[in-house]
Amino acid sequence: MSSVLLNVRDLPLRLDTPGVDEARRTQAALTDQLSDYVLPRLVQLDAPLLVVVGGSTGAGKSTLVNSLVGEQVTESGVLRPTTRSPVLVHHPDDAEWFRPDRILPDLPRTFAVGNDSYALRLASSTKIPPGLAILDAPDVDSIDQGNRDLAAQLLAAADLWLFVTSAARYADQVPWDYLRQAAERSTSVAVVLDRTSDEAVSEVRGHLARMMTSRGLSDSPLFTVSESGLDAEGLLPPDTVAPIVGWLHDLAADPKARQMVVRRTLDGAVRHVVMRAHDVADALDAQIEVAESFYREAETVQRKALDEISTRTSDGTLLRGEVLASWQEFVGTGELLKSVEEKVSRIRDRFVDGMTGKRTRAAEVLEAIETGIHMLLVEHAESAAEQISRAWTSTRPGRHLLDSQRGFDRASQDFRVRAERMVHDWRQSVLDLVRVEGADKRMTARFLAFGVNGIGVALMVTMLARTSDGPGAAAPGRKLLDAIFGEAAVDDMIERAHADLDSRVAALFEAELTRFNALLDSPETLKTVQAGLRESARRAEYARHADFLDTETTS
Known part of the structure; x- marks a missing residue:
């Protein structure tokens, strides 16, 4: 896969040919996917399961993250955009996994509370189990371009996407664009319908479930968090988030289940990279x-x-x-x-x-x-x-x-x-x-x-x-x-x-x-680079199939 990264990253697309803008965006996305997720995860399959919490503006992501952890680890705000500096919460024993040269290697680290969009704030908590890490990402539909770009980068680095939406926002186009990409990549996804009144739960949940099925997400868990007040610490009542907490803790406690989620997402990411690498080569x-x-x-x-x-x-x-x-x-x-x-x-x-x-x-x-x-x-x-x-x-x-x-x-x-x-x-x-x-x-x-x-x-x-x-x-x-x-x-x-x-x-x-x-670049150079990218993509696909068969045999 490292050869795919080198070939994709260094692919020369200097000329303003038809479709080159889309090819450049694909090139950048593949480079980020490889460097932020695929390669780091391949060399450390035993690293904690990284759950990235993303979703629409005002869906209550930060409050949900705090409630899932059981204490205030990330801050939400009244003004939009709210979440700016992404926060990664992990168990103290797992701190070593999140050194700068491992997960999301291009993002600088910080331990200070602030609004630096380009720094990943690390927070440890004994209330989160070992083997699990939760990352609170910016809004995917933020009015700030930097926030949107960062959200996309973080979601592409997730083992599991925990998508948070609300009764008022669940049909919005932007979140569904991300969910469609998740389905295309076979990424592990769970959806949380947040801030929904008891009267609307049945209707909204049913409609949301049908939308998920029609978009290839029928196997993805769907959780509902009823609209309720916050306690003195700004947390949701434990019983409202208990199903999500229990599910995440079960994943963390079961190495086989955790590996199944990781391998599914990793396999989908590699398959997607291979497919899109050929698209870029065609460009x-x-x-x-x-x-x-x-x-x-x-x-x-x-x-x-x-x-x-x-x-x-x-x-x-x-x-x-x-x-x-x-x-x-x-x-x-x-x-x-x-x-x-x-x-x-x-x-x-x-x-x-x-x-x-x-x-x-x-x-x-x-x-x-x-x-x-x-x-x-x-x-x-x-x-x-x-x-x-x-x-x-x-x-x-x-x-x-x-x-x-x-x-x-x-x-x-x-x-x-x-x-x-x-x-x-x-x-x-x-x-x-x-x-x-x-x-x-x-x-x-x-x-x-x-x-x-x-x-x-x-x-x-x-x-x-x-x-x-x-x-x-x-x-x-x-x-x-x-x-x-x-x-x-x-x-x-x-x-x-x-x-x-x-x-x-x-x-x-x-x-x-x-x-x-x-x-x-000379035509000969371009042809050589093109052939090299296609060959490295083919080798990655062969390796993916071989690894999948080995996994099936072992299990």
């Missing part, structure tokens, strides 16, 4: 469908951006503007091509003499290429972010997901810096490629004339126009590279340089995609 289908759609849309946009960048860094698009001007300044008007075709001695004389100026212009071309690629990356990152954001927010789950986020319609704030660093690193890798491939050619006239930077520029420009038609502006660079390295080697260098750029761009954009995907 993940919609989450998975939307997550797959969001992932697919984001990946499609991202892939399109990467393809366009790859195309535009090879079709000559970037050989315009500043890049083209710097390149033309570097090669001159046909001077580079003529120089390549001249004899080695003339090349050495011409370019070694003007080496400094030529290499300075090479650096200018490198910077222009870096700037052009950087602008291309920023342009596509901004466009991709806007497209993904628009696609997601066209749906209700997407709007809900991005409403609380800022800046997702733009590239991330540090993208420009990361893109600039990436392009610079790629440039250095191209120059390193030139150094490695030209290791045995560095003393040639052509290599000496242009150096690593100049040849690197020629390689980059040639790469940027690798798929363009015709010789174009990159032709002189290709001529130079072929003359130094040979045509086959140049083709390989161009391919490697472009593949390296594509790889670095993909890694850069992957971080942008991750930024979106981090907002939701």
